Structure formats: structure tokens, C-alpha cells
Amino acid sequence: MTSAIASTVTLPAPATGQAHPSLWWIYLIETKSEFLKLFRSPHYLVGVVGFPVMFYLLFGISLSRNSGGSITAAQYLLASYCVFGVVSAALFAFGAGVAVERAQGWMSLKRATPMPPSAYLGAKVLSAMAFGTIILVLVGLCGITLGGVHFPAATWLRLWAVLVLGCVPFCFAGLIIAFTVPPTGAPGIVNLINLPLSFAGGLWLPVDMLPKALRAITPALPQYHIGQLALGAIGAVETPDTLQHVVALLVSSVVFGALAWWTWRRSDQKA
Amino acid sequence: MPAATAAVASLDGVTHRYGNVEALSGVTFDLAPGQVTALLGPNGAGKTTVVRLLTGLARPTRGKALLFGDDPQSAPAKRRLGVMLQIARVPETLTVREHITLFSSYYPAPLPLADILRLTGLESVADRRYGKLSGGQQQRTLFALAICGNPGLLFLDEPTVGMDVESRRQFWDTIRTLAAAGRSILLTTHYLEEADALATRIVVLNRGRVIADGSPAAIKGQAAGRQVRCRTRLGAQALAALSGVQRVVPEEAGTMLLMSSDSDRTLRELLARDLDAHDIEIRGAGLEEAFIALTDADRKTAVA
Numbered sequence: 334m335t336s337a338i339a340s341t342v343t344l345p346a347p348a349t350g351q352a353h354p355s356l357w358w359i360y361l362i363e364t365k366s367e368f369l370k371l372f373r374s375p376h377y378l379v380g381v382v383g384f385p386v387m388f389y390l391l392f393g394i395s396l397s398r399n400s401g402g403s404i405t406a407a408q409y410l411l412a413s414y415c416v417f418g419v420v421s422a423a424l425f426a427f428g429a430g431v432a433v434e435r436a437q438g439w440m441s442l443k444r445a446t447p448m449p450p451s452a453y454l455g456a457k458v459l460s461a462m463a464f465g466t467i468i469l470v471l472v473g474l475c476g477i478t479l480g481g482v483h484f485p486a487a488t489w490l491r492l493w494a495v496l497v498l499g500c501v502p503f504c505f506a507g508l509i510i511a512f513t514v515p516p517t518g519a520p521g522i523v524n525l526i527n528l529p530l531s532f533a534g535g536l537w538l539p540v541d542m543l544p545k546a547l548r549a550i551t552p553a554l555p556q557y558h559i560g561q562l563a564l565g566a567i568g569a570v571e572t573p574d575t576l577q578h579v580v581a582l583l584v585s586s587v588v589f590g591a592l593a594w595w596t597w598r599r600s601d602q603k604a
Numbered sequence: 605m606p607a608a609t610a611a612v613a614s615l616d617g618v619t620h621r622y623g624n625v626e627a628l629s630g631v632t633f634d635l636a637p638g639q640v641t642a643l644l645g646p647n648g649a650g651k652t653t654v655v656r657l658l659t660g661l662a663r664p665t666r667g668k669a670l671l672f673g674d675d676p677q678s679a680p681a682k683r684r685l686g687v688m689l690q691i692a693r694v695p696e697t698l699t700v701r702e703h704i705t706l707f708s709s710y711y712p713a714p715l716p717l718a719d720i721l722r723l724t725g726l727e728s729v730a731d732r733r734y735g736k737l738s739g740g741q742q743q744r745t746l747f748a749l750a751i752c753g754n755p756g757l758l759f760l761d762e763p764t765v766g767m768d769v770e771s772r773r774q775f776w777d778t779i780r781t782l783a784a785a786g787r788s789i790l791l792t793t794h795y796l797e798e799a800d801a802l803a804t805r806i807v808v809l810n811r812g813r814v815i816a817d818g819s820p821a822a823i824k825g826q827a828a829g830r831q832v833r834c835r836t837r838l839g840a841q842a843l844a845a846l847s848g849v850q851r852v853v854p855e856e857a858g859t860m861l862l863m864s865s866d867s868d869r870t871l872r873e874l875l876a877r878d879l880d881a882h883d884i885e886i887r888g889a890g891l892e893e894a895f896i897a898l899t900d901a902d903r904k905t906a907v908a
Contacts, residue, residue, distance in 0.1 A: 347684065
């Protein structure tokens with residue numbers, strides 16, 4: 334049995350702890366694991382990839398004909414649903430993912446290993462970016478084949494850059510949720526925050542179609558700023574104030590990052 | 605414990621509080637290299653807190669925790685350590701192989717994957733997702749994650765909870781293989797049988813204090829307890845009132861089992877009250893009795 338098997342394994346001298354493993358290798362394997370974990374989770378895949386694609390097919394494609402101006406609904410909604418997708422990808426990977434992994438002791442187990450903490454967070458950020466890319470490819474294919482969307486390569490690239498870089502503040506926002514709400518409630522709380530704020534941030538309807546009361550808070554939402562950058566990238570905003578939106582996202586990254594760090598420390602001290 | 609060898613891990617005068625609750629009060633002990641130490645104690649005794657402090661998951665409120673003479677949060681110290689935590693569940697959608705590959709990446713010289721699978725008996729399920737494994741296989745996967753970095757020191761927090769008897773025996777064999785290869789092991793357990801079967805040293809923790817520390821034989825001796833078995837017309841209450849009696853267990857066969865710290869006096873008093881007591885049998889206490897006697901005595905001193 335095991336003892337007989339075990340005796341056929343010759344154990345080398347135990348580790349001395351002085352040598353370093355390759356940091357690149359850790360990041361690579363950690364990101365691959367995180368991505369596979371999310372990719373194989375039906376909840377995540379449906380919620381994060383399925384919804385934007387479905388919304389786009391329902392609203393973007395079916396509305397594509399009744400649009401005036403140079404930008405069609407198929408183009409406009411392609412950008413804003415991709416933003417909705419990547420924001421969800423970040424919020425769920427961090428908000429729900431970290432909360433669950435904390436509750437299951439998975440995070441404690443990893444923290445007891447020599448894993449660099451940046452690998453844990455970095456893998457989740459890179460995975461959210463990868464899902465943002467997948468969403469862009471799928472929604473983009475729908476747009477090209479069914480919505481008559483034709484962008485030059487540079488436009489696609491600009492949109493992609495907005496998605497992968499703009500998701501960072503939402504990763505931090507997710508961390509704050511993970512460290513403050515009870516783990517079983519985290520997925521629900523993420524939905525409760527994500528859906529209304531996406532709406533209020535103009536990701537489902539153009540901002541000038543929103544009720545006036547909502548429009549008052551819209552500029553305070555990072556969803557609005559990443560949305561405007563994405564629309565600017567495809568030329569859907571006449572005179573895009575790119576700098577203002579980039580600064581807004583940077584400021585929210587710093588604020589959310591600091592809050593995430595603080596909530597992490599606070600929950601750590603309670604343990 | 606050989607004094608000349610440096611401790612692989614140590615707690616020095618450690619007190620740890622969670623809010624107002626004192627989980628550990630002035631705990632001091634060293635783990636010598638190459639030993640299998642069992643940390644034994646009832647629920648809430650502070651066993652898991654010891655593991656959390658020595659793995660750097662918590663910092664002592666007072667006192668010092670050291671891992672290989674270093675801060676338990678330092679990466680070089682952690683590269684020599686393998687940990688199995690009590691309440692760890694790993695993501696269910698990754699396979700055994702993927703989990704081991706991930707954890708192996710954290711260490712500079714991990715064991716070959718094939719060796720890890722063979723040592724833990726997981727070869728046949730290497731490509732199965734964690735969520736599809738049996739409880740015993742999940743425990744063994746967590747054990748595989750603990751040993752993959754080829755650590756010199758292993759912390760195993762209640763490693764065999766949920767295993768059936770056969771899996772537990774197999775697991776013990778693997779622990780013995782690792783111990784024979786010179787690994788130091790700290791094991792927390794509820795199962796006294798497990799401590800007795802594996803440990804070269806037992807540290808008994810109760811209400812956050814070390815109340816006994818020694819070889820299994822010494823621990824059994826320290827309780828100085830004996831089992832007295834007899835048939836008697838005296839009831840359990842009368843028997844409990846006899847000198848030295850710590851516990852009375854009525855047995856199915858109609859015999860009464862007395863756990864006594866002074867079997868001579870117990871016997872004299874028993875016969876003084878019931879001359880007809882018969883089938884009398886006296887035996888040295890097992891580890892379980894020693895454990896109960898030790899924690900009981902500790903509770904009594906606390907009340908007094």
C-alpha cells in the first residue's frame with residue numbers, strides 16, 4: 334500500500350530556503366491557474382462573458398438599424414457592453430473570488446507558503462484583463478458579422494487598451510467588498526453594486542437618455558469614466574476629454590487601492 | 605530534547621488574544637529537528653493558534669514566534685516549511701496536478717510531481733478536479749501541497765479529520781516515511797491514538813497553556829492514573845466520591861470502570877464500603893485516560 338509505494342520514493346535533502354524560485358514562473362503559473370479556475374466556473378463565465386454578449390445581441394444588434402448620426406447603436410453598444418463586461422470580470426474575480434477564497438481558508442494556506450502576495454493579486458488582475466479581451470473578441474465578432482461594425486485595426490487596439498487598463502480600479506473596488514462583506518453575501522452584493530452603477534454610469538443607455546436625478550451622480554462613477562474612454566476610442570464622443578477621464582480612473586485606483594489595503598489590514602488584525 | 609541542535613521552530617513566552625479572548629497564555633516550547641511532535645488538546649485549547657503564529661498568519665500579542673530562527677513571515681523561512689491547515693478548501697475546478705504544479709512553483713527545488721503523486725497515492729486521480737475527489741483524496745491533495753516544496757518542517761493541523769480508518773493508516777505510514785527521512789513534523793490532533801502512533805513527543809495544551817510536555821510514555825506516566833474495574837453494589841455517585849477517583853464509567857458488561865489518580869486508596873475505600881466488590885482488575889492508564897486526567901486536573905486548579 335502507501336508505505337510500500339512511499340519507500341520507492343527517495344527524498345532529496347530538504348530545502349534550505351536560500352535559493353529563489355523564478356518570479357516570472359510563479360506569475361505565469363499563478364495566472365494560468367487563476368484563469369483556468371474562473372474559466373471552468375459556470376457562474377463566472379455566464380455572468381461575466383455571457384451577459385454582455387447576450388445584451389449586445391438583444392439590444393446592440395436588434396437596434397442597429399434605427400440609429401441616426403455617424404455612430405450606429407451597434408458600434409456604440411459594442412464599446413459600452415465590453416466595458417460592462419470587463420468591469421464585471423474585475424468586480425467578480427476580486428469581490429466574490431477573494432471573499433470565497435478567504436472564507437475557505439485558501440488564502441490562509443497560500444499566505445503560509447512563500448508565494449509573493451503580489452502574485453496572488455497580479456494573477457487576478459491579469460485574468461480579469463484576459464476575460465476583458467475574450468469579451469471584446471466575442472462581442473466584436475457579433476458586431477462585425479451581425480451588426481455591420483467596421484473599425485480600423487487601430488480603433489480595436491485603442492478599445493482593447495481602454496478595457497485592460499481601465500479595469501484596474503474595479504479590481505481594487507472588488508477587494509474592498511471582499512474584505513468588508515460576509516463571504517456568502519459577496520456575489521449578491523457585487524451584483525447589487527455592479528448593475529445599478531453600470532446603468533447610472535451610462536454603460537447600458539447613453540448618459541443623456543438617463544433620468545435627470547441619476548445624471549447628477551454619473552460623473553462621480555468610475556464606470557462613467559471608463560465608458561467615456563471606450564466611446565472616445567471608437568469615435569462616438571465628439572470632443573472626448575480623455576485626460577479628465579484618465580485622471581478620474583487613476584484617482585479612483587489610488588483611493589480604492591488605499592481603502593482595499595486598509596480593509597485588508599483591519600480584517601487581518603481581527604484574525 | 606537535544607539542547608545542542610537549533611530549534612526548527614519555537615514559541616517564547618507567547619500570549620495571543622483574539623479581542624478579549626486569550627487563546628494562548630505564556631506558551632513556550634521548541635521543536636527540535638527530526639522529531640514528530642503531537643500538539644494535543646481539547647477544542648479551543650489553542651492548537652490552531654500555535655500553527656497560525658508559527659506560519660506567520662498571525663502575530664503574537666506578546667512574546668516571540670520563530671521559524672528556523674527567523675520571522676515566520678519571512679520568505680526564506682517559509683520556503684523550508686510545508687503546511688496543512690484545518691479549514692482549507694482549494695478551488696474545486698482545478699485538477700490535482702494543476703494544484704500541485706501551482707504550489708510547486710513557489711519553491712526553488714520542489715519534489716518531482718511524479719514523486720509527490722506516488723507519496724500521496726494520488727496517481728490515479730492526478731487529472732481529476734478537486735471538487736470531484738472523495739474526502740480522503742481531498743485531504744491527501746492538501747497534504748501533497750504541504751510536501752511539494754520538499755520542506756524540512758511540516759505543520760499538519762488535524763490532518764486526518766474525515767478520513768476513514770484505512771486512509772488514516774496509510775496516511776500514518778506516509779508520515780513515518782517522512783519522519784524517517786529526517787523531516788520535523790508538528791501535528792495537531794484530537795485523536796489520541798494518532799498522537800500515540802506517530803509522535804516522539806507530545807505537548808498537551810489546555811485553555812491556552814502547556815500542561816504537559818514529554819514522550820508518550822512520560823505523558824502517560826505523568827497522569828499516574830490507573831484504571832480500576834470491578835463489580836460492586838455501589839452506584840456511580842458513591843464511587844465518584846471515593847478518594848482519587850476522577851471519573852466513573854458504567855460499562856455494558858455490568859462492571860464499573862474507575863479512573864483513579866491513587867488506585868491504592870481508591871481500592872481500600874471501595875472495599876471498606878463494599879466488601880463484596882469482586883472481579884477487581886487494576887491497569888495502568890492509556891494515553892486517553894492520561895489526557896483526561898491532565899485536563900481535568902487543570903480545570904480543577906482553574907476553578908479553585
